Amino acid sequence: MTAEPNDAWVEELLRLQDTDSKMTEKQMKILQAAVDIFAEKGYAAASTSEIAQKAGVAEGTIFRHYKTKKELLFSIVGPLIAKFVAPFVLREFTPILDAPYDRYEDFVRAIAKNRLEFARRHLPMLKILLQEIPFHTELREQFKTVVLQEIYARIERVIIQFQKAGQLVPLPPLTIVQLSASALVGFLISRFLIFPEQEWDEEQSLESVVQFIMYGLTPRSHTP
Known part of the structure; x- marks a missing residue:
């Protein structure tokens, strides 16, 4: 069968x-x-x-x-990155990246919710990528070229926009992306890979992650 x-x-x-x-x-x-x-x-x-x-x-x-x-692995992950992950991620991600936002907090919250749903629907694929990309240079470089460069360029423009508006600390945009991504990816790994059996209030947990990110990136004159 x-x-x-x-x-x-x-x-x-x-x-x-x-x-x-x-x-x-x-x-x-x-x-x-x-x-x-x-x-x-x-x-x-x-x-x-x-x-x-x-x-x-x-x-x-x-x-x-x-x-x-290894050839069997690459036959799965290679096409996933080049032909499926990149266009699929961008297709789902583009409306989020291109939408207008009044605050960086709203932008982060929209990304967080989008990535949570993506992880829920495509967990086996993400497991393979997370497990294998750190140990295979060819896959890592392919992923960085195909996916990250496209996404980072869009996010960088948003960060610069909010820095000019005085809503974000004057750190390099790449640093802000790294700090924001570390918190969000850490939450997703905990939710789906480390503690999947735990009862999660996803909405509250996700909001806590957003507030954690914003606490570190908001200029002190803007904090309540």
Whole structure:
């Protein structure tokens, strides 16, 4: 029986695979099984034998399609970054980045809510990216080039706008992005990876993150 992707992004990944011919049913099973196991265990702890078992194929079948486990990983993450993550992130993110805001706080809150929903819907993909990008230079550089440069340029303009309005401390825009992103990403990692079983008041937790960011970035003359 053909493996059915358990999320829309997996189906999209299969469609975007850059191959000369259609993927076989066995390749689709292998890819789906690899996504599930890489997301659950991480690349280093995953074995091709358990991927084969989950896919319902012989282990040798994997190596007929992918020479190494790393090639299998790259066949997932490479297209995810180049063809799916970048356009998908930008497609969902662009309205947030381009909307008018009266305060930087409102901008941060909109981004936080947007990324929370994105993480909830695409958790397996994000797990693989978070787990593997720090350990694979090629993936890290590809991610920085394809995604971060596009997004950072837009956010930098917003930061400069609010600095000119006196709403943000006069730190370099990159520093402000790093500080804001550290707090938000830390919250998302805690919510979905470290303490997923804990009961969360997401609205209150997210608001606490926003206020934490703003406390550090608001000029003292603007604090209540």
